[in-house]
Amino acid sequence: MSLDLALFGTKGSPGATTLAEALVAFASRRGPALLAELDPDGGDRAASPGLALDPGLASLAASSRHQAITAEDVTGHLQPLPAGGYVLVAPASAEQAHAALDTVVARLAPALTAMQGWTVVGDCGRMRSRSPAVELASHAEVVALVTRPTLEGVEHARDRLILLRDVAPRVGVIVVGHKGFSRARVQGAVGVPVYGVVADDARGAELVRSGHGASWAGRRTALMRSVALLADSLGASLPVGVTV
Numbered sequence: 001m002s003l004d005l006a007l008f009g010t011k012g013s014p015g016a017t018t019l020a021e022a023l024v025a026f027a028s029r030r031g032p033a034l035l036a037e038l039d040p041d042g043g044d045r046a047a048s049p050g051l052a053l054d055p056g057l058a059s060l061a062a063s064s065r066h067q068a069i070t071a072e073d074v075t076g077h078l079q080p081l082p083a084g085g086y087v088l089v090a091p092a093s094a095e096q097a098h099a100a101l102d103t104v105v106a107r108l109a110p111a112l113t114a115m116q117g118w119t120v121v122g123d124c125g126r127m128r129s130r131s132p133a134v135e136l137a138s139h140a141e142v143v144a145l146v147t148r149p150t151l152e153g154v155e156h157a158r159d160r161l162i163l164l165r166d167v168a169p170r171v172g173v174i175v176v177g178h179k180g181f182s183r184a185r186v187q188g189a190v191g192v193p194v195y196g197v198v199a200d201d202a203r204g205a206e207l208v209r210s211g212h213g214a215s216w217a218g219r220r221t222a223l224m225r226s227v228a229l230l231a232d233s234l235g236a237s238l239p240v241g242v243t244v
């Protein structure tokens with residue numbers, strides 16, 4: 001195991017990054033939790049108030065260029081998230097993020113595996129065949145493709161799952177919002193399990209993105225309530241010892 005959960009997005013920005021952050025905010029109330037920015041199109045968090053580019057994926061890649069990466073190396077390059085939990089920040093620049101990921105990808109999986117007791121959620125960006133995040137995701141307990149339940153969303157998910165469905169033993173879909181097909185119809189169309197439905201909740205998403213997902217107000221949003229249900233169902237489908 002390296003990642004507990006690797007999240008990929010589809011075309012149209014369905015909310016994969018927000019969901020990854022929300023899951024880490026939720027999990028951080030139970031134990032150490034890490035949001036690993038593994039999106040080769042660039043990370044989102046380095047530009048957030050209170051966070052910076054360094055330390056992060058780029059400094060980890062630079063300092064470990066020719067050596068094995070240990071769990072301690074990873075924890076030495078994390079930044080605390082305002083809502084709880086930690087983030088391994090990726091550069092916002094796509095070129096820099098891609099280069100940093102390419103440098104560490106083969107060595108990061110064993111390091112994440114060694115992070116005993118942590119909940120690790122990877123934000124892998126949009127699913128593409130040549131994405132370096134796919135190799136990392138192949139070590140994840142669960143891989144989930146995030147999509148909207150619209151005709152376009154389901155079609156894109158089906159297309160991406162052609163590439164993703166054999167990447168890991170457990171691959172499924174997480175749906176954002178109820179506007180469109182039912183959960184059962186999405187599952188029938190994509191042919192993999194739907195792990196859960198996350199609320200379409202712009203205010204909740206904004207609270208998560210501004211670092212308040214785990215606050216009193218954040219926890220009461222439809223988004224965070226649905227994320228708690230999703231975390232329970234993911235926890236039930238994961239092996240013993242995984243704390244999501």
Ligand SMILES: Nc1ncnc2c1ncn2[C@@H]1O[C@H](COP(=O)(O)OP(=O)(O)OP(=O)(O)O)[C@@H](O)[C@H]1O
Pocket residue numbers: 009010012013014015016017018019125126176198199200201202203205206209223
């Ligand atoms: N559950 C949600 N309900 C409503 N709005 C949401 C939800 N999740 C995210 N959003 C909003 O949708 C936009 C895109 O979100 P986000 O960056 O998480 O998507 P993404 O799938 O990671 O996109 P990208 O393909 O750019 O990586 C943001 O404005 C965010 O606030």
Ligand SMILES: [Mg+2]
Pocket residue numbers: 009016017018039123125
């Ligand atoms: Mg994203």
